[in-house]
Amino acid sequence: MLAITDVAFSYPHSKEVLYNGLSHTFTPGAVSSVTGPSGCGKSTLLYILGLMLRPSQGHVFLNEIALSAAPNLARARARATSFGFVFQDSALDPTRSILDAVIEPALYAGWSRADAAVRARELMDLTQVNYRASHKPGQISGGQAQRVALARALVNDPQVVLADEPTGNLDKANAEIVLDIFHQQAALGRTIIVVTHDPFVVANSDEILELI
Numbered sequence: 686m687l688a689i690t691d692v693a694f695s696y697p698h699s700k701e702v703l704y705n706g707l708s709h710t711f712t713p714g715a716v717s718s719v720t721g722p723s724g725c726g727k728s729t730l731l732y733i734l735g736l737m738l739r740p741s742q743g744h745v746f747l748n749e750i751a752l753s754a755a756p757n758l759a760r761a762r763a764r765a766t767s768f769g770f771v772f773q774d775s776a777l778d779p780t781r782s783i784l785d786a787v788i789e790p791a792l793y794a795g796w797s798r799a800d801a802a803v804r805a806r807e808l809m810d811l812t813q814v815n816y817r818a819s820h821k822p823g824q825i826s827g828g829q830a831q832r833v834a835l836a837r838a839l840v841n842d843p844q845v846v847l848a849d850e851p852t853g854n855l856d857k858a859n860a861e862i863v864l865d866i867f868h869q870q871a872a873l874g875r876t877i878i879v880v881t882h883d884p885f886v887v888a889n890s891d892e893i894l895e896l897i
């Protein structure tokens with residue numbers, strides 16, 4: 686279970702305080718939307734949840750362990766094994782094949798290449814990009830790249846998926862595919878957290894965390 690208690694955050698050299706004591710528990714098995722006005726700290730919250738930033742105040746708990754206070758190595762290990770990340774700009778390495786891009790996070794999490802490749806192929810089937818496996822990111826469309834990013838985010842069987850505007854650049858058909866996959870993955874017990882401005886995503890979430 687992923688939870689935050691009494692979290693506040695300020696970037697270094699900034700006087701702006703985000704959240705001011707936010708507490709929330711993200712329900713496993715649910716797709717949660719994080720919404721709110723531009724600049725309220727939605728993306729920053731994903732970085733805090735995903736252990737890329739430490740909160741200035743309060744804690745982030747994963748399975749009741751306060752990872753906000755854990756040493757960097759423990760945080761890096763948890764990030765590699767328990768989280769999957771999807772960003773709006775899928776930012777895939779242009780020099781490597783799509784299959785390699787999907788496999789990579791599982792290798793960081795300690796999987797063998799053979800196991801990672803089997804899992805990657807399953808997910809590329811699910812996200813309908815298997816037929817592009819040997820292509821480079823420059824040779825596929827934006828919608829396909831986002832579905833590759835989704836397969837990549839799921840390859841290490843993460844407990845938590847963190848997605849920042851995953852449908853921001855997608856047409857309705859691709860947005861529906863992504864959202865369907867989020868719900869399928871939530872049904873497996875994963876915690877899916879989506880930062881979004883997209884009313885379609887908000888309307889089709891199980892839970893909404895509105896920041897102000």
Ligand SMILES: Nc1ncnc2c1ncn2[C@@H]1O[C@H](COP(=O)(O)OP(=O)(O)OP(=O)(O)O)[C@@H](O)[C@H]1O
Pocket residue numbers: 696697699701703721722723724725726727728729730
């Ligand atoms: N690296 C940084 N250093 C200093 N301030 C930052 C940094 N990144 C973001 N901020 C500021 O922190 C606040 C929250 O930013 P964040 O990107 O989390 O907001 P957001 O709600 O995701 O915005 P949007 O909806 O426009 O993407 C903003 O005021 C932003 O200008």
